[in-house]
Amino acid sequence: MEESNLFLSTHRPLVITLGGLVLFILIVVPIIKEYFSPIMRKERKIDREKKEQERLKLLEEIKHRRKVEQEKTLEQKESLKEEKLDTYQKLRKAIESMPQYELWRQAVFKEFGRKCAMCGSTENLEVDHRYKSFYAIIKECRITNTTQAYECAALWNVNNGAPLCKTHHDKTTSSVYRNLKQKLI
16 A cells, blocks of 8 residues: 555656546547537538539539630631632632633533533533532542643543533532532622
8 A cells, every 4th residue: 555655646747647638538539529520520511512613613614625625626627628618719710721621611512512401502501520520520639730630631521521501500519619619608
């Protein structure tokens, strides 16, 4: 007993501190947990909601960027389409102004007569590339200039031509040139 009194007398502050710590852990910590638990849950919920809002905002930004990129891509495609059409139209005009084109037209008239193959009219006659359109020949043969056009036999094939009056020539569907031109108007 003396030893226990001696221990207590020498280590009293330590025993009191340890006892207080045990009481604190057993009594106060659960009370603090119980008090702060709803607050912590609420804060965690708020944090989750903020993170979700940030995530949704980021997703909206990504969607917006993609939409802008798609619009740019569409604009670029349209611009490229218009450039190709413009290039084709210039090439077509250059080919139609070649002496070879006029010789081909006259050969078609000579072969098939000077009357519309559809209605027999002799007014406002034009020559149509019947079986393979002018555009298809240009595209298929990869013609990019008048020299290549001059050397392309398919373009000057008399049997691929036919005289048509302007009314019937405008109704042909084989000419991509006309279809493209009408889409732009």
